[in-house]
Amino acid sequence: MTPSPARRFLTRRAPRAWETAVRLARPLTEALVTGTPDPARPRSRRLTRRVPRALGLLPFQRIDLVLLADLALTAVLFGGGLSYLQTEAAAARSPLDQEGLMFAALAFSLPLALRGRWPLAAWRSAFLLVPLGTVVSRQFLHEVPYTAAASVTYTLVVYAVAVRCERHITVGVWIFSVLGAWILHPNSMALVTGVVTATVLFGHNVRARRLAAGLLAQEERRSERALAAQAALEERARIARELHDVVAHHMSVIAIQAEAVPMQAAGDARRLEEGLREIRTLSLAAMTEMRRVLGVLREGDGDTDTAPQPGLGRLEELVDTARSAGLDVTLKLLGDLAGLPTAVSLSAYRIAQESLSNAMRHAPGSSVSLKIARYGAELHVQVTNGAGARSATSPRSPEGPGHMGHGLIGMRERVSMLGGRLWVGPTGTGFAVTAILPITEDA
Template sequence: MHLVVGIYSVLIAAVAWHTLIEDYGLRTEMAGLLGIAQALALPLCLYWPMAGWWLSLAAAALTAVIVQPVVEETIWPAPCLAVHISVLALAGLKAGARVLAEMWLITAVAGVVLAVVLPGGRELAALADMTVLSAAVLVAVGALRGRSEALRRMARAELVSGQEQARRAVLEERTRIARELHDVVAHHMSVVAVQAEAAPYRVADPPQELMRSFATVRTSALEALTELHRILGLLRGEASAAESGPQPTLEHLGDLVDRVRQAGLDVTVNTIGDRRMLAAGVELSAYRIVQEALSNVLRHAPGATVRIEVVYRPVCLELHVTNGPPPVPPIPPPASAGAGHGLLGMRERTAMLGGQLSSGPRDDGGYAVVARLPFEESEDR
C-alpha cells in the first residue's frame, strides 16, 4: 500500500502542478509548491492521519485563496478537490465514526468561511462538490472500516471459542480418565487396608508397636479410600452407569473387535511377545487407545481393513492400529457425544503414563496410530 500511495502522490503532484499552471495561470514555482504541499499530505496520512488531513485542508484553503481572482464559479480548485478527497479516504480508514463526522464538518465549515471571505459573492451552492463528495467518501470508508473491525472481532471470537473448546475437551477427557482410574486406585487401597489388617495375625505374639503401625496403615488406607469415593462423586456427576462398572483391560480386546466387526470393519489382531499381566492403569489405557482408534476408523473410514498389533517390549507396550483407505469416500460424520475425544484422548492417556503417541496418514490413503506405553508389571495379580 505504501508503494501505491507513493506513486499516486507523485502523479497527483504532477497533475496539480500542470493544472494550476494551465487552468489557473499560476507561476511555475508557486504551482509546484502548492502541488507538492498537497501531494505530501497523502504519504503523511499513512503514519499520522490527522496531520495529513490538516495539511491537505490548509493547502486546499491556501490554493483557493491564491487562485480566487481567476476562478469565481467554484470555491475549491479541482486539484485541491481530488487530493483532499483522497486524503479523507486514507485518514478515514484509521479514524472512528465521531472523528469522521468531525472531519466532514470542519471541511464544510472551511468551505463556508472561504465563500464568505473570498470576493466575488460566491453562492453556497459552490460548496456542493466538496460537501457531497467528502460525505460520500467518509460514509464509504466508515462502512469499510466497520466491516473490517467486525470481521476482526469475529476472527478473535472464533479463535477464543476454538481455544476454549480445546481446553474444555482436554478437561473433559482428563476427568473421564480420572473416573476410569478411580476403580484401579481404589482396588490398590483396598488391598493395602486388608493386608494391614491381616498382617498382625500372621505373626506370633507381634509387638504392640507393630500392631499400632499396622492399625495406622489400615486407618490411613480406609480414609484415603473414603476420600477417593468422595472425589468420584464430584467427577462422575451425570456420568453414565457404564463408567461405574468394572474397567476393561486388554483381556476384553476380543469383545471390542467382535463389536466393530459387526459394524462392518475387517479387523485382524496380532499379539507379538509374551502376554504379561500389566498394571491396571496401563491395561485400561491400552484398551481405551485401541477403542478410540477403532472409533475413528468407523467414523472416517467405514468399511476399511484394520490391523491391530499388540507388542510386548521389554520396557513398554506398543500398540499399532493401522487401517487402509475406505472403499468409498465417507460422509463427514456428525460430532459424537460421550465417546471420548479421539486423538486428544489418546494423547492424554499416553502422556499420563509417560509414553509416546504418533499418528498420521499413510501413503496408501489409510491412517496409522502408534502408542508406546511404559509399564511396570502388576504385583497383585
C-alpha cells in the same frame, strides 16, 4: 441583599452554557490537535506478501500491499497532477513558476502516503495543504478549484479517519471539512458536503462492523476456553469415578492381604516374603488399571470395557481402516516395539487413532505420515497430515485441528498420566501431533 430574578437566571444558566460550549468544542479540538486514532488492525495474509529472497537485506520480512498501493497512488497523483497543472498554467499563461506548481501537486498528493499509519496526521496535513494548493492553482482554475488529485486524496484520508477514530473525532473532521469548503468555494459547498458526508458514514459503518467482529471473536475465544475448561472438568469427573472403583477394589484386596499375611506366615520368613511379593504385584496391577481406565473412558457410551485393551500390535489394522476411509497413510516403525508396557502401548495406539480420526474428519483424502520410534527409554509418536484432497463432509467441530476439543484434551490427559510431553498444532497446510512417552517398568 437579595439578587434580582434576572441575575439569578444568568447565574443559573451560565454554567450550563459553559458546559455546552465545552461539549461542542471537544470534537473540534480533538480532530485538529489532541485526538489520536485507534491502533492499526493486523493485516490479513491476503493483504501482505513475503519479501523476496533477493531483497532479504530489508529490515522487514513482509510487504503491506495496502501501504504499497497508497504509495503508488501518491506517486501517480503527484505525477498526473503536476502534468495537469503545467498544462493549465501554460494555457492560461500564468506567471506561476515550476516550484509553485510542484508545491501544489505535492499538496494534493502527499497526505495520502500518511493515511495508513497516521490517519489523523494525514487529514490534518490535507486540511492545511489542500487549501494552500487550491489558492495557488486558483490563478488559472477559475471554474473548478479542486483538482482530481485533491479530491481523491482528501476523500481517502477522511475515510481513514472515520475507520480508525472515535465518532466525536470524525464529527469534528466533518465540521472542519464543511467549513473549509464554504470558505474556499461556496458554490461547490453542497457537492463537497455530500461527498464528505457519504465518506464519513461509510467509514463509520466499516468501523462499527470491525468492532462488532472483534467483539464477536473475543466472545468466541472466551466460549472456546470455557468449553475446554468444561470438557476438562467433565473428563476429570469421569476419571475420578472410574478410578474410585479401581482403587477401591485393589486397595481393599491389598489391605486384606497385608492383614492376613503376618497371620498366615506365623513367623515363617519365607511365607512372609512370598506374601509381601504378592502385595507388591497387586499394587503394580492397581497402578496399571488406573492408567488403563483412560481407554475405558474414551468409549462413546462410557460403559466398562472388559475386553483386552488395544496396543501397537493392532496398528496395522488401524492403518488399514484409515486407508479404506480414503487417507494415504505411510507407516514407519523404528526400534524394538515388542515388550512395551501395556499403558505405553495403549496410549501410543490411542494417540495414533485420534490423530487419524481427526485427519479423516477435517482433511479427507490427505496424505498422512505415521511414525512410531523407540529411542532408549522413550517412545516417540508423530502423526502429520497435509491438506485435504476434498472438502470435509462432516461439520466442523471444536475437536478439529487447531482447536482444544475433547480429543486433544484426551491426548494431553493421557500423556500427562504417563509423565510424557505432547505438541499439537498446524504445520504448513496441515496438522501435526507429536508425543513422547517415557518407558518405565511400572508403566
